[in-house]
Amino acid sequence: MKHILLIVLLGASLSVTAQTKLSLSYDDALQMLQKGNQSLKIADKGIETARTERDKLNALWYPSLQGAGTYVHMSEKIEVKQPLSQFTDPAKDFVHDIIPDDKFISGILDQIGSYTLAFPLAPRNLTTVGLTAEWVVFSGGKRIRAGKIGNRLIDLARENRAQTDATQRTLLAESYYGLSLAKEVAAVRQDTYNGLKQHYENALKLEAAGMIDKAGRLFAQVNMDEAWRALEAAQKEVTVVESALRTLLNLEDTCKIEPTSPLFINSTLPAKEEFQQTMRSGNYILNQLSLQQSIAKQQLRIDQSGYLPDIALFGKQTLYAHGIQSNLVPRTIVGVGFTWNLFDGLAREKRIRQSKITEQTLALGKDKAQDDLSVGIDKLYTGLQKAQDNVQALNSTIALSEELVRIRKKSFAEGMATSTEVIDAETMLATVKVARLAAYYEYDVTLMNLLALCGTPEQFRNYTVK
Incomplete structure (x- = not known):
């Protein structure tokens, strides 16, 4: 029996020591996010793919060299x-x-x-092996336009990567400060439970002294139990949010995160017009639409160049020939030629029309996106102002609630206040504190969303209160 108990205690000890506690600031969490986040790695692969596509388009500038061999059996000799x-x-x-x-x-x-x-x-059996080379020296500007499209594709992939980074930063702010909020709320619930527990113990003493009846003591006990359930719910919320943050940062499940960057709020904000101006030049969606417009414009030029001929140098070198005399077919041939599509059933005109429609659609989409983003800026900026007003109002309410709790506890101990009054004061204080914490959290997350919408999420740290 002693051996079994020793094994159980040893296993429990190993379980405790296996858990590591990690004190993590927001900047440290951001560095970990940018190193191990899978979404960012996928976006980086998108940039590599765009570069490969650009190189593939630039290959049109180089000559082509092909090797070919032929064996022919004819029914009669020539x-x-x-x-x-x-x-x-x-x-x-x-x-x-x-x-x-x-x-x-x-x-x-x-x-x-x-x-x-x-x-x-x-003879009836012929065999040839040779090389054929072709170099397009004029294509109506197609290669130049294709090279520009390749560069725009890289820029588009970079914008997509930046947008992905902003999205992950937003998720990090929600998770990191969500964990800070959950821990702060749990601390408030713990204080409330401790206060109601102390109130319940005082109620037991007063009941024993005959100063309150059994109903008053039971009322205190019920509210203490309710505070305990609220504390358990807050602790479970901490576990859930912490698990989400570990997943985002790609950490082990045994790692316990302790956020060191507190929730914050700024007393002043830049003018809304500054955010509007930054959004017009830095928003990822607008930049992507501008790049897509540029690609559509170059595609239109490529389609219009279909009216021009293609001129190419060509050459052929026969390496091996059996059955064909060199005086009939020379071993080396060089020359210049052109191809000119004079009529293709109006396919060129249709492609040009389609490219123009695409370019016009992108222009309309960009205008609409800018209007929608302006509305988003107004909404988020208003949310920041609302959070500031709430915190300012709740600060005064908290001071009043703390004083009310102190007075009613003292009055209850002297038999001049009821249990209901004490519990109402404790509950109101906890509610106001949680509301202020929620306002802080809403401000932090809304600020990150606003900066991400403007295309400047890296400026979030400039707003952090030290």
Whole structure:
């Protein structure tokens, strides 16, 4: 039995020591986020993909070199056939002019003329192996436009990465300061429970002294139990929020996080117009739409260049040939040529029209997005002002509630206040403290959302109260 108890105690000790406590400031958490966050790694891969696409488009500037081999079996060999009669007939006429009655020579010439002379050019089996090179020297500006599109694709991927970073910063602010809020609320619930527990103990003494009845003592006990349930709920909320923060930072489940950066609120804010101006030049959605407009513009130029010819240098070098004589097909060929699509069933016109519509749609989308973002700025800025007003009002309320709790506890101990009055004062103080903490949290999260909307989430640390 002693051995079993020792093993249980040893296991419990190892379980406790396995948990590590990590004191973490917001800046430290941000550094951990940027190193191990999976969403940011995916966005980085998007930039690499865009660079590869740019390099693929730039490959159009280089010549192409292809190797090819061919084996051909023909049903008949290639040859030139020439009848000899075209040579013997003039000879017969010449002989008749000299010897009109000659039959011997004419017979010989007729016999020769009945034959056909054949000159073989290629056998039935042919084999060739060679290299073909082509270099487009003029494409109507397509390659220049394609290179610009490639650069815009990289810029677009970078904007997407910055937007992803802003999103993750917002999630970090919600989780980090959410954990701070949960711990502060748990502390308030703990103080409330301690106060109501002390009140319950005083009620027991007063009941024993006959100063209050059983109902008053039971009322104090019920509210103490209610405070305990609220404390347990607050502690569970701490566990949930802490788990979300660990997942975001890619930490082990055994790691206990202790946030060291407190909730904060600023007494003053820059003018709303400054945020509006920053949003117009820094918002990720607007920047992405501008880049997409640039891509659509370059695509329109590419489509319009379809009316121009493509001019290219070409060359061919035969490395091996069997059955084909070099005097028939030269081993080396170089030249210049062009292709000009004169009519393609109006496909070019349709592509140009489609590119123009895309460009116009992006322009309209950008205007609408800017209007929607302006409304978002107004809403978030109003939320910051509301949080400031709430905190200012709640500070006075907390001071009043603390004084009311002190007075009613003293009065209850002297038998001049009821248990209900004490409990109401304790409950009101806890409610006001939680409301002030919630206002702080709403301010911090709203501020991060506002800065992310402006495209400047890195400025969040400038607003942090030291």
